[in-house]
Amino acid sequence: MTTWTVAPEPFDSPVAAALWRAYYTEVSDRWYLLHEGRRTDPDELEREIAACTGSELTAPVGQLLVGRYGGRPAGSAGVRLLEGGSAELTRVFLYEGMRGRGGAALLVRAAEDAARALGARRMVLDTRGDLVEARALYTRLGYEETEPYNENKYAEHWFRKHLS
Numbered sequence: 001m002t003t004w005t006v007a008p009e010p011f012d013s014p015v016a017a018a019l020w021r022a023y024y025t026e027v028s029d030r031w032y033l034l035h036e037g038r039r040t041d042p043d044e045l046e047r048e049i050a051a052c053t054g055s056e057l058t059a060p061v062g063q064l065l066v067g068r069y070g071g072r073p074a075g076s077a078g079v080r081l082l083e084g085g086s087a088e089l090t091r092v093f094l095y096e097g098m099r100g101r102g103g104a105a106l107l108v109r110a111a112e113d114a115a116r117a118l119g120a121r122r123m124v125l126d127t128r129g130d131l132v133e134a135r136a137l138y139t140r141l142g143y144e145e146t147e148p149y150n151e152n153k154y155a156e157h158w159f160r161k162h163l164s
Helices: 016-036 042-051 104-115 134-142
Strands: 004-008 062-069 072-081 086-094 122-127 144-148 157-162
Touching: 004 104, 004 122, 016 042, 016 062, 016 072, 016 086, 072 104, 072 134, 104 122, 104 134, 122 134, 134 157
Parallel strands: 086 122
Antiparallel strands: 004 062, 062 072, 072 086, 122 157, 144 157
């Protein structure tokens, strides 16, 4: 039986970099295809990937987690502390071929545990309307839609969950 494992990963490891590239390419392409009928401009893609290093996903204010399926990198989730006792869930992603195997829920729950260990009392996140799979996942895991907590120009939905 193939199993999942989840463990912390340095934000700048080759595994983390490959997951970030795949995540950003997918969500960016989905947005551009929906709104402009084209994929992300390659130069823009490279600039944005380089600009968002993930350095905030390190102790003592954050953590990046990588899920492996059968020992192979399959997905990621990140958590970073915000002011006021909240942590933000970010970079929740699974390679397309790994979806539907329970890894997303496992990564989110591991991120919640990491947030608790960092001292957070609640988890927040933002997402877009076209990412219906993500919104369904968060609702299924007990997240409730809430008012905006940031000014992310691409965000259309904000969620929160109290961590007990």
